[in-house]
Amino acid sequence: MRAAIEERYGSRAQVSESFGETTVDVGTGDWIDLLTFARDGLGCVFFDWLTGVDDPPDGFSVVAHLFDPVEHVHLLARTRVSRDDPRLPSATPVFRGAEWHERETFEMFGVIFEDHPYLVPLLLPDGFEGHPLRKDFxxxxxxxxxxxxxxxxxxxxxxxxxxxxxxxxxxxxxxxxxxATPPPVRGPRAVRPPARPEGREDGDG
Incomplete structure (x- = not known):
């Protein structure tokens, strides 16, 4: 697996192996290509989870865990987004199951997944402001x-x-x-989440 990744990405990817798990770090421009290559070229067809990691002061890491059920190979795909503009292409075109994971990462860390089909909060109550898994929250x-x-x-x-x-x-x-100065009062959002597209339900994905 390591040789195939290094052949495809060269110096654009940092590959490490530990306890039977391969970790690949790429730039945001290679994020979707890495997930696609892992699925189609490396046999990692099972999408397990995706989440964020707050790594101050620079930004956030986005991590996806993939698995090859035939060879029993684990792959951690990682990339980094800036704190000032945390944006990343959505992985849903590659793994549809990433939809809920990206929604949770969006509300907990504030990472915006572009072209996500329904990027609205998943767990927090209406009116909640802020991103509670950020270390400065x-x-x-x-x-x-x-x-x-x-x-x-x-x-x-x-x-x-x-x-x-x-x-x-x-x-x-x-x-x-x-x-001396009390914290600001958190009010409700000015804009309510959009309605889910017709024909879709929260169980889809």
Whole structure:
């Protein structure tokens, strides 16, 4: 597999192998071609999943896991998109099952999959703003609700000395009820998601 990939893409692809899995990194311009070549030329006909990875400060990685059910070969296809303009061609023309995965990656990371047939939120409630799997997204529940785990010294009622409580992971030090400037209120989206094209249902894909 590695030789076939290197022959096709040369220096445009970075190939590595670990624990029986081959990982291929390509630019966005080769993304759809890599998925097509993996399906038609490498036997990786089974699409397993696609997701994003926030890799600050530069951008996001988009990763797809493909599988050859005959030779039992695993392939991770990866590419990177910029944080300023995270766009990538949709993989749905190659693997129709990527439709839901791209919708989830769109709402969780903000990656826009161009030419996707129905790129609207999949899991989050109406009116939700932001992308909760980005590392700079503040999880408000970590401030609004008691943080689980052992009590801080001084809270056990046994006379332990108190110390300054630390904020939960992911919460900036200047954010929360004690901050001088409260965070902006997240309002509903100005535009509701478009209706699903006639004849399609969420089970399609």
């Amino acid at each position: 503040v999880l408000a529940s970590r401030v609004a609700k008691p943080w689980p785990g052992a009590k801080e010294p001084g809270e056990s009622g046994q006379g332990s000395p108190s110390r300054r409580k630390t904020l939960p992971p992911g919460v900036p030090t200047d954010w929360g009820p004690s901050a």
